[in-house]
Amino acid sequence: MKSLFQNKIFKVVVVAFLINNTILQAQIDSINNAAFELNKRLNRGINIPNIENMNANHYRIIKEAGFNNVRIPIAPFKETLSETDFTLKPSFFDMLDEAVNNALANNLIPIIDFHQHHVIQNDPLGVAPAFYAIWQQIAEHYKDAPSEILFEIANEPNVAPDLWNDFYKMAYRIIRKSNPNRTILIGTIYGNQIKYLKDLELPEADRNIIVTIHYYEPIDFTHQGAEWNPKRKDISGIEWPTESMPEQTVIDDLKIAQDWSIAHKRPLHLGEFGVYNKTEMAFRIKWTSYVARLADSLGWSWSYWELNQGFGIYNLKTNEWNEGLYRALIPK
Template sequence: MKKKIIVHCLFLLISTFSVSAQTKWGKGFAFKQNKKMGRGVNIIGYDPLWKDSTKAIMKDEHFELIKKAGFSNVRIVISPFKFSMNDSTYTINPNFFISLDWAVKTALKNKLIAIVDFHEHNAMQKDPIATKPKLLAMWKQIAEHCKHYPKEVLFEIANEPNMKPEVWNNIHSEAYKIIRQSNPKRTLIIGTINGNQIKHLKDLTLPEDDRNIIVAIHYYSPIQFTHQGAPWSVKNKDLSGIEWTQSDNEMQAVKLDFEIAQEWSKKYNRPLTLGEFGAYEKADMASRVKWTNYVARQAERNSWSWSYWQFDSDFILYDMKSQAWVEPIKNALIP
């Protein structure tokens, strides 16, 4: 009888310790990671380096410039679907990992947090169920490949999952389990559906006992302003001349959106990262500067990390042709 009591007491002690450790982890670690992420920028999503490293536009020195400018993270945009070597096993071409390793290691070398962002939303939204096995198989390979990287490397399960909430909750739950097998302590980023919109935070279901998760939202509101003239934006590609003057009503609209997100964050004790925001080049520069600065400062007031969209290609922060910062945007992000 005594033996049973002792065993039971030990079990209770171990259980209490485990819960306490998990609670301690939950109260601090993901929030600390998010604080370290701070200010950042999306990189290399459309760089030719993925197909041919000799044609890379982004070089080692650009990571140095990003760090010196005052940024703390880079969100590495990856599109692994293009590197599938086999339709049954979805084996990823080794060349993909050469480029990924270079980006991650160069970020770490420059003391930048590296976010590995699975950026296949266009393919996934066409048929989420059909692409699910491919995503899971590829995450298994990526997670296994990256398992020895330090805690400064984070995994974002999927960018802008444009699908029904129940479908996304099922997909990210399965991806989560696969990643946790090889990366039990890796900080993960899981975003909301339909463009990572704030209004869909309420639809996100997360593993309650795992607090090492940061939740991603994106912000491009008002879309008529931020996406005017953008050729891929069907409803806004023909718009022009729309300004953002930082009027009381315009600022209040941003504040109200961010308050919804912040209330959710506090209620569920989950840190938030603003994984994308930006205004397309067809908007006038004065309006872009005001909007960009205001959004970034509001995010910081809420203690969110952020990653501007994006370093080059479009919405650009850095002009690769002239090898110079777009100073008004850089100064709007980091005054």
């Protein structure tokens, strides 16, 4: 009887152990899948780089048009009290809160994107104290806010890989102190290019991270006539696709990112893609549709660059969509 009793005890312990392990694994899987699940909800979105010109009605229009997220580029270096006092002006948070709250009110997921990459690349070590101080303030400000608010540490960090890995990790640690469960977006270097995914070092234990990339290839096509780009401001008349710039190149590029995502078990967000308005509209539409549908098929989320400026698809004055580009992003 004793042996039988002990055997029953052993079976109970084994069952309990298996149940506990199953529960623990489910919890781990839930944590590991959190970023993937949120990435699904991000789905299709758009960048709004001029939130000062936006009102509540614009966010409603964006949602009704079929978008699920808005990426909000911010320029906080110029919003501090002085060059030595990195305290953010109250007006900065007033403007940002209005954008974030309008997004949430319309079931849009806002991505707060630290967008001053040119300032960072010109003097990364010099601006580091201000960068970290600003992120500490933003993180503290939103620490009790809904989890749907996402932080993107820095847009297009144009610095060497070792420097970027060290640079972002300090901001990451600062954010995690006050926001242990918030999803963070971390991007690759030199324009968030796909080919630099291999150089990105991520905290292995933290799975609540979405990796963000940008795509503008072939750049002579997407940026032809761009006034701010000395190499391409005088280029015009480039079509897509062509024999030298076939659709297959886009497929191959995005496959590199997808292979990395699968190997590292990290979700991907295509934070920017688009074609400048000096390009013939038919080719803008064709390229935009092609990239958007590929991203959809790969299970990525995306945010088109951008709403109403040089790459834009919406007129804030007339409240009208560019139907061709809009449908390239959100098909009927």
